[in-house]
Structure formats: structure tokens, C-alpha cells
Amino acid sequence: MVTQGQVITCKAAVAWEPNKSLVIEDVQVAPPQAGEVRVKVLYTALCHTDAYTWSGKDPEGLFPCVLGHEAAGIVESVGEGVTEVQAGDHVIPCYQAECRECKFCKSGKTNLCGKVRAATGVGVMMNDRKSRFSINGKPIYHFMGTSTFSQYTVVHDVSVAKIDPAAPLEKVCLLGCGVPTGLGAVWNTAKVEPGSIVAVFGLGTVGLAVAEGAKAAGASRIIGIDIDSKKFDRAKNFGVTEFINPKEHEKPIQQVIVDLTDGGVDYSFECIGNVSVMRAALECCHKGWGTSVIVGVAASGQEISTRPFQLVTGRVWKGTAFGGFKSRSQVPTLVDKYLKKEIKVDEYITHNMTLTDINKAFDLMHDGECLRVVLDMFV
Ligand SMILES: NC(=O)c1ccc[n+]([C@@H]2O[C@H](COP(=O)([O-])OP(=O)(O)OC[C@H]3O[C@@H](n4cnc5c(N)ncnc54)[C@H](O)[C@@H]3O)[C@@H](O)[C@H]2O)c1
Numbered sequence: 001m002v003t004q005g006q007v008i009t010c011k012a013a014v015a016w017e018p019n020k021s022l023v024i025e026d027v028q029v030a031p032p033q034a035g036e037v038r039v040k041v042l043y044t045a046l047c048h049t050d051a052y053t054w055s056g057k058d059p060e061g062l063f064p065c066v067l068g069h070e071a072a073g074i075v076e077s078v079g080e081g082v083t084e085v086q087a088g089d090h091v092i093p094c095y096q097a098e099c100r101e102c103k104f105c106k107s108g109k110t111n112l113c114g115k116v117r118a119a120t121g122v123g124v125m126m127n128d129r130k131s132r133f134s135i136n137g138k139p140i141y142h143f144m145g146t147s148t149f150s151q152y153t154v155v156h157d158v159s160v161a162k163i164d165p166a167a168p169l170e171k172v173c174l175l176g177c178g179v180p181t182g183l184g185a186v187w188n189t190a191k192v193e194p195g196s197i198v199a200v201f202g203l204g205t206v207g208l209a210v211a212e213g214a215k216a217a218g219a220s221r222i223i224g225i226d227i228d229s230k231k232f233d234r235a236k237n238f239g240v241t242e243f244i245n246p247k248e249h250e251k252p253i254q255q256v257i258v259d260l261t262d263g264g265v266d267y268s269f270e271c272i273g274n275v276s277v278m279r280a281a282l283e284c285c286h287k288g289w290g291t292s293v294i295v296g297v298a299a300s301g302q303e304i305s306t307r308p309f310q311l312v313t314g315r316v317w318k319g320t321a322f323g324g325f326k327s328r329s330q331v332p333t334l335v336d337k338y339l340k341k342e343i344k345v346d347e348y349i350t351h352n353m354t355l356t357d358i359n360k361a362f363d364l365m366h367d368g369e370c371l372r373v374v375l376d377m378f379v
């Protein structure tokens with residue numbers, strides 16, 4: 001059946017209102033305009049950032065919308081002027097765009113890209129500032145420029161990475177967010193050196209990927225901190241060498257870590273989204289050089305604080321988006337690394353479900369055993 005140039009009606013999970021169950025709807029997906037790509041999404045995973053926006057706490061959360069940003073699929077058709085991908089290409093949608101032309105892309109200092117960010121932050125496409133999703137004429141907002149909880153989605157051409165077709169899409173969908181974020185936080189943002197002592201706060205997918213990245217970087221000690229002690233056994237397989245549960249200590253966790261490490265860690269990573277933990281993660285760093293990287297996303301209205309003296313005395317506070325990876329250039333390389341068994345991906349997938357079960361899948365994410373749930377979009 002020829003779909004190119006036609007409106008496609010397909011199934012999507014629509015968030016009509018914050019915190020109300022997602023509803024599987026028949027949505028109309030318009031053809032891609034100039035500079036746009038329509039993707040058949042075959043597999044999507046759920047990330048805690050989807051749950052955060054769905055909760056209503058994200059200032060950029062607009063409703064009704066189609067959430068989802070960790071996925072893999074096949075290009076169905078492309079709009080005018082799109083040269084880097086074509087129908088049939090295997091791709092990973094990238095919420096962090098890479099145009100290679102804007103001030104950010106050319107700076108050599110960041111992976112952030114300015115080309116489409118203003119549009120993706122308000123749920124529309126850049127060309128006409130409108131959505132390509134609708135239900136019987138009512139527009140439904142995009143999310144993060146990806147909206148992968150739909151069997152078909154439209155993305156900007158700067159927001160899609162072409163990958164090796166040999167890669168299993170049901171696995172490499174994870175390379176759209178959580179795993180690269182953790183690895184890149186270590187390799188690109190912190191640039192952890194061999195022999196470093198590392199603290200990882202939060203042992204979910206992102207924290208475990210930090211541990212994996214730190215192990216690969218040659219860290220000598222990788223201290224995992226989580227309020228759920230059941231996380232430790234699994235975390236050992238990702239490189240965590242020691243475990244601390246803050247609930248089992250009277251002293252503040254930063255003091256516990258400083259005492260255990262002769263003055264503090266070289267690098268720490270906050271992978272939870274809790275501003276009190278962000279403070280602890282900074283303050284457990286070694287005086288003079290310790291660097292703390294904020295990875296977790298905290299809700300609107302939340303603010304970080306510490307004594308400025310912590311920074312005056314040489315600690316460095318940083319943050320990372322998508323682990324500092326340049327998406328279109330580096331996601332294909334991560335896929336290749338996975339194919340060469342140089343990075344884990346399968347190990348982060350604890351559940352496989354279908355699009356129709358998406359609400360159950362979100363419930364599962366609050367279960368301590370769950371890392372990533374991958375949805376098969378066409379079953
Ligand atoms: N910066 C980025 O580009 C980026 C990308 C992906 C995800 N994120 C964010 O990273 C965070 C982590 O994502 P995830 O999927 O790994 O989440 P997750 O919920 O699976 O993991 C969080 C872990 O933190 C633990 N935890 C909760 N409160 C704690 C506390 N007070 N002290 C210690 N441990 C605590 C939980 O038990 C859990 O194991 C989220 O905020 C997500 O939105 C950021």
C-alpha cells in the first residue's frame with residue numbers, strides 16, 4: 001500500500017490530561033513537510049522523563065500530546081529537501097537534535113542544538129508551527145520532537161539518526177535516551193580518568209549506565225547509592241563495587257562517603273532528579289577537584305543549593321543532556337559498539353510488552369525490579 005504523501009491513520013497512546021491514563025486512539029499522522037521525516041516506530045521504551053511530563057510537573061508539558069522519546073523504527077517517507085535519510089532506512093529518533101550548522105553545533109563545546117528546540121519545546125513542527133498529529137481534526141501536540149508512543153511519527157530531519165540495519169530495533173531503541181545518557185555523562189561530560197573514585201546516586205537505568213561507563217573508563221571504585229538495597233546485586237554486573245543505602249546511616253550521606261574515601265570522590269553523578277541528593281552528590285566530592293554531574297531531571301519549581309564555599313574550594317558542578325553525545329553523529333557509533341558487544345543494552349531491558357499495555361508498563365516502572373520496558377508497537 002502506498003502511504004507516501006497520504007495521511008496515515010494509526011494507533012497512538014494519547015495523554016489527554018496530566019496523570020490521567022493514556023488512551024490508545026486512532027490518530028491521523030500528516031505527511032512530512034520540507035525537512036521532515038515520517039517514521040514507522042517499531043519499538044519504544046519508556047523513560048522516567050515521559051512519566052515526569054505526564055505528571056504535569058514539566059513546564060514544557062502540553063496536553064493532549066503523544067509522549068515517548070526512546071525508540072527505533074524505519075523511515076516511511078521523507079519531505080522535500082531531506083537528503084540524509086530515505087524510505088526504508090533504519091533510524092533512532094533523537095530528542096536532542098544535531099543540525100551541524102547552528103551556533104551550538106558549531107561551537108564544539110556542547111551537544112545541544114538550537115535549530116528546532118523552540119518548536120519542539122512547544123509541541124509543534126518548525127515549518128508551520130503546527131502539529132502533524134490530529135484526531136478528527138483536533139491537533140495533538142508532539143513531545144520532545146519525537147512522540148514515539150505512536151505507530152507513526154513525524155520528526156525533523158535533524159532529529160533522526162540512521163543506523164546499521166543489522167541492529168535489532170527491539171534492543172537498540174534504548175540508545176535513544178537512558179543508556180547513552182549514563183555512558184556519556186562519564187565519557188563526555190565528566191571525562192572520568194583511570195583510577196578515579198566514582199559515586200553514582202540512583203541505580204536505575206541511567207545510574208547503571210554511569211556505572212558501566214565508569215568501569216570502562218577504568219574507575220578504581222564505583223560506589224552505588226540507592227534507598228532500595230535490592231538494587232545492589234544487579235548493580236554489581238554493571239560495575240558497582242560498593243553499595244550504600246542512606247537509610248542505614250545516621251550521618252548525612254555526603255559525610256558517609258567523604259569518610260569512606262579519604263576526603264571525597266573524584267566524580268559523582270546524580271541519576272534520580274532529587275535536588276537534596278544533588279546537593280549531597282556535590283558535597284561528597286573531593287575538595288580541590290571533585291566534579292559532580294547532574295543527570296536527573298527535577299520538576300519545575302525545584303532548585304539546587306549549597307554553600308558557595310563548596311565551589312570556592314574547587315568542587316565543580318555540571319549537568320548533562322543526552323550524556324553530551326552529538327545525536328546524529330554518535331548514536332550510529334553507539335549502535336556499532338553494541339553490535340561489537342562493547343556496550344550493554346539487552347541487560348537494561350527487564351520487560352517486553354505491547355503498545356496496548358502502555359499504562360501497565362508505566363505502573364511497572366515504579367516496581368524496583370524494572371529497568372526498561374520495551375513496547376512492540378505493532379502487536
Ligand atoms: N539528563 C538527561 O539527558 C536524562 C536522560 C534520561 C533520563 N534522565 C533522568 O534521569 C533520572 C533517572 O532515570 P532512570 O530511568 O534511571 O530512573 P529510575 O527511577 O529507574 O532510577 C532512579 C533510582 O533512584 C533511586 N532513588 C530514589 N530516590 C533516591 C534517594 N533519595 N537516594 C538514593 N536513591 C534514590 C531509586 O530507588 C531508583 O533505583 C530521571 O530523573 C530521568 O528523568 C535524564
Ligand SMILES: N[C@@H](CCC(=O)N[C@@H](CSCO)C(=O)NCC(=O)O)C(=O)O
Binds near residue numbers: 047058112
Ligand atoms: N522540559 C523539561 C526538560 C527536561 C530535561 O532536562 N530534559 C533532558 C532530557 S531528559 C531525557 O529523558 C534534556 O535533554 N534537556 C535539554 C533540553 O531539553 O534541551 C523541563 O523543563 O523540566
Ligand SMILES: [Zn+2]
Binds near residue numbers: 048050070178
Ligand atoms: Zn529519556
Ligand SMILES: [Zn+2]
Binds near residue numbers: 106
Ligand atoms: Zn544545531
